[in-house]
Amino acid sequence: xxxxxEDDESIRELVVYTLNSQxxxxxxxxxxxxxxxxxxxxxxxxxLLDIMLPEEDGLSILKKIxxxxxxxxxxxxxxxxxGSEFDTVVGLDSGADDYIPKPFxxxxxxxxxxxxxxxxxxxxxxEYRMENLYVCPGRHxxxxxxxxxxxxxxxxxxxxxxxKNSGTVLSRTQxxxxxxxxxxxxxxxxxxxxxxxxxxKLGSAGDLVETVRGVGYxxxxxxx
Numbered sequence: 001x002x003x004x005x006e007d008d009e010s011i012r013e014l015v016v017y018t019l020n021s022q023x024x025x026x027x028x029x030x031x032x033x034x035x036x037x038x039x040x041x042x043x044x045x046x047x048l049l050d051i052m053l054p055e056e057d058g059l060s061i062l063k064k065i066x067x068x069x070x071x072x073x074x075x076x077x078x079x080x081x082x083g084s085e086f087d088t089v090v091g092l093d094s095g096a097d098d099y100i101p102k103p104f105x106x107x108x109x110x111x112x113x114x115x116x117x118x119x120x121x122x123x124x125x126x127e128y129r130m131e132n133l134y135v136c137p138g139r140h141x142x143x144x145x146x147x148x149x150x151x152x153x154x155x156x157x158x159x160x161x162x163x164k165n166s167g168t169v170l171s172r173t174q175x176x177x178x179x180x181x182x183x184x185x186x187x188x189x190x191x192x193x194x195x196x197x198x199x200x201k202l203g204s205a206g207d208l209v210e211t212v213r214g215v216g217y218x219x220x221x222x223x224x
Contacts, residue, residue, distance in 0.1 A: 002026040003044040046075045075120045128163040133205040162219045171216040
């Protein structure tokens with residue numbers, strides 16, 4: 001079950017209809033109070049949250065979700081207006097798993113939802129240990145030499161995907177489709193930029209991420 005909190009009736013009905021037509025059971029709520037009542041009866045597998053809502057805004061709802069032990073790991077995608085509002089959400093690092101600016105394409109939304117559902121299933125996954133690198137998907141924890149490393153969402157997802165497929169070369173196209181969750185419209189240089197910053201942040205463990213010229217990237221060796 002996917003919950004959508006959106007006060008715009010036309011958007012709410014279209015998104016719920018599209019999700020259901022794609023085999024993703026969904027329910028929409030106009031007001032946060034109705035959403036919280038539904039949460040008491042059934043916890044969803046994912047929440048789509050608008051920001052500008054009556055009663056309380058989407059960021060307030062997200063913060064409440066993240067401090068409740070029973071639902072704090074619930075996947076959340078924020079639906080945001082373009083411009084300063086979007087920038088503010090990103091700057092706050094509010095704990096959302098993904099952000100989709102309005103207006104958005106329905107099939108892009110479906111792809112992003114499916115990608116996040118797949119990633120959330122993997123979050124109960126094993127821990128990854130390789131040399132001085134440690135990653136715990138369940139806690140979103142990354143350390144190098146036992147020191148915490150702060151990664152952006154995309155950097156973190158890319159690292160986990162490379163570790164999960166250690167020893168296998170992943171092409172730029174594979175990384176774009178699996179990390180961004182849809183047919184990305186930008187250039188493949190996007191992957192190169194994220195890999196470069198990932199290596200920099202990993203410091204002495206950055207060399208674990210290898211470039212396979214003309215193909216893509218991989219992490220060699222076996223995870224402990």
